[in-house]
Amino acid sequence: MENQIFELQYAMDTFYFLVCGALVMWMAAGFAMLEAGLVRAKNTTEILTKNVALFAISCIMYLVCGYAIMYGGGIFLDGIEAFDLAGVLSASAENGFDGDSVYSGASDFFFQVVFVATAMSIVSGAVAERMKLWAFLVFAVFMTGVIYPLEGSWTWGGADVFGMYNLGDLGFSDFAGSGIVHMAGAAAALAGVLLLGARKGKYGPNGEVHAIPGANLPLATLGTFILWMGWFGFNGGSVLKLGDAANAHSVAMVFLNTNAAAAGGAVAALIVGRILFGKADLTMLLNGALAGLVAITAEPSTPTPLLATLFGAAGGVLVVFSILTLDKLKIDDPVGAISVHGVVGLLGLLLVPVTNADVSFSGQIIGAATIFIWVFVASLIVWGILKAVMGIRVSEEDEYEGMDIADCGMEAYPEFVKG
Amino acid sequence: MKLVTAVIKPFKLDDVREALSEIGVQGITVTEVKGFGRQKGHTELYRGAEYVVDFLPKVKIEVAIAESSLDQVIEAIAKAANTGKIGDGKIFVTTLEQAIRIRTGETGEDAI
Numbered sequence: 113m114e115n116q117i118f119e120l121q122y123a124m125d126t127f128y129f130l131v132c133g134a135l136v137m138w139m140a141a142g143f144a145m146l147e148a149g150l151v152r153a154k155n156t157t158e159i160l161t162k163n164v165a166l167f168a169i170s171c172i173m174y175l176v177c178g179y180a181i182m183y184g185g186g187i188f189l190d191g192i193e194a195f196d197l198a199g200v201l202s203a204s205a206e207n208g209f210d211g212d213s214v215y216s217g218a219s220d221f222f223f224q225v226v227f228v229a230t231a232m233s234i235v236s237g238a239v240a241e242r243m244k245l246w247a248f249l250v251f252a253v254f255m256t257g258v259i260y261p262l263e264g265s266w267t268w269g270g271a272d273v274f275g276m277y278n279l280g281d282l283g284f285s286d287f288a289g290s291g292i293v294h295m296a297g298a299a300a301a302l303a304g305v306l307l308l309g310a311r312k313g314k315y316g317p318n319g320e321v322h323a324i325p326g327a328n329l330p331l332a333t334l335g336t337f338i339l340w341m342g343w344f345g346f347n348g349g350s351v352l353k354l355g356d357a358a359n360a361h362s363v364a365m366v367f368l369n370t371n372a373a374a375a376g377g378a379v380a381a382l383i384v385g386r387i388l389f390g391k392a393d394l395t396m397l398l399n400g401a402l403a404g405l406v407a408i409t410a411e412p413s414t415p416t417p418l419l420a421t422l423f424g425a426a427g428g429v430l431v432v433f434s435i436l437t438l439d440k441l442k443i444d445d446p447v448g449a450i451s452v453h454g455v456v457g458l459l460g461l462l463l464v465p466v467t468n469a470d471v472s473f474s475g476q477i478i479g480a481a482t483i484f485i486w487v488f489v490a491s492l493i494v495w496g497i498l499k500a501v502m503g504i505r506v507s508e509e510d511e512y513e514g515m516d517i518a519d520c521g522m523e524a525y526p527e528f529v530k531g
Numbered sequence: 532m533k534l535v536t537a538v539i540k541p542f543k544l545d546d547v548r549e550a551l552s553e554i555g556v557q558g559i560t561v562t563e564v565k566g567f568g569r570q571k572g573h574t575e576l577y578r579g580a581e582y583v584v585d586f587l588p589k590v591k592i593e594v595a596i597a598e599s600s601l602d603q604v605i606e607a608i609a610k611a612a613n614t615g616k617i618g619d620g621k622i623f624v625t626t627l628e629q630a631i632r633i634r635t636g637e638t639g640e641d642a643i
Contacts, residue, residue, distance in 0.1 A: 321579075321580045322580060322582060323576070323580035323581065323582040325575075325582070385579075389576055389579055391576050393579065395578050396579070432579075435578065435579070439579070448578075
């Protein structure tokens with residue numbers, strides 16, 4: 113009887129992991145729509161190509177070596193296909209019903225791999241409308257095969273940072289990846305944007321900021337809602353377990369708080385936009401909702417719902433000012449990815465100790481610095497090599513004509529075509 | 532014969548069409564156009580940065596009429612399209628040399 117219940121628990125936790133992984137996979141659609149909506153029509157096919165290709169590359173690279181670097185085990189997921197019922201039952205018996213979860217290793221890989229793709233998706237928005245498609249895809253190979261898995265091994269993987277110190281011992285915690293996934297993606301994006309430069313015409317000679325309106329705000333809105341939905345898998349799945357009452361309650365709290373933070377971020381950004389610009393700025397509202405989600409991702413299980421809403425609101429306020437500040441610094445980010453995922457990701461990490469007594473501010477700061485410095489410097493080196501070897505920016509003429517024709521030979525919205 | 536060309540605010544099109552029908556105008560041609568006058572463009576806002584839209588959408592109406600009804604037509608358009616605010620548009624009048632109804636071959640005022 114007990115063994116049957118253990119088997120059921122294994123089945124339930126594995127199933128929960130897989131469903132949450134599928135939800136996170138769907139976030140790739142969210143990023144693709146958000147980015148396609150916020151770029152100009154002439155760059156739509158190219159940004160969509162990037163989004164699908166980067167997802168596929170992430171899956172392959174994480175399978176080849178990323179997962180092994182992050183969590184150990186063989187490359188090419190060697191041995192993951194083996195199933196050992198006796199081992200499962202003995203591990204379950206050892207852990208008891210409320211101990212660590214016991215689930216299929218394959219489901220763990222599936223859940224982890226979609227996080228890598230999320231981190232990489234963040235990069236594509238920030239470098240949109242001017243980066244060469246192939247340079248970007250080569251970078252994706254390094255980012256998802258080495259750069260992300262290594263920092264992942266120091267955090268979720270529990271390994272020492274180059275054998276020097278251990279973040280877990282220092283009191284660092286990042287529940288679902290405000291820092292490990294979101295800030296890491298933003299750090300890689302920032303390195304790329306600094307080497308790439310702004311889109312032509314974005315900034316005037318006297319520091320004026322020119323608007324380059326996105327082509328399709330309905331798509332951007334749809335993308336935001338898809339991300340919002342996928343986030344329930346992102347945070348909810350990070351509980352890692354559903355198979356007992358306490359964890360089921362924890363999952364419910366994570367869903368509740370994740371949603372509350374998104375709402376708080378959206379309302380805060382809407383109000384800040386109204387006060388600053390005199391209008392309801394839709395794209396800021398969208399960024400605000402996402403900022404709320406990023407802010408709560410580092411710890412969605414311990415805050416009260418009211419605190420979760422306020423944390424999200426703090427993210428929503430911060431993201432608007434961050435976007436305006438980056439523009440003043442002439443760091444051109446067409447979709448606001450560096451602000452949403454990087455700046456607010458850091459905020460999310462720093463908010464964890466407020467509600468989780470096991471986590472220290474100093475640990476969070478050291479952890480954030482470790483992730484940021486590693487990803488930023490490693491990315492800067494890879495982007496730099498790519499820039500020297502193949503170039504990372506399209507020609508001025510191609511940028512004017514649009515990346516769709518230059519890179520893909522196809523327009524997203526063809527008008528004057530025969531047959 | 533005269534050709535009256537009026538550039539008006541798009542939302543006034545229905546009012547102008549009704550006013551012209553009331554005074555017996557048989558047909559008009561409508562085109563969606565863009566341009567600027569004293570109103571210049573207007574500014575829009577995207578992610579906190581203002582940008583200027585130089586050309587505003589307007590509607591151009593063309594009416595071919597007999598010279599005798601010119602004043603009536605101008606008055607009807609001017610009254611129906613007036614909001615008193617900047618950007619109401621303009622009316623241009625030109626002499627029309629010839630008009631031909633393609634179906635019947637009628638010419639001149641018979642054709643309009």
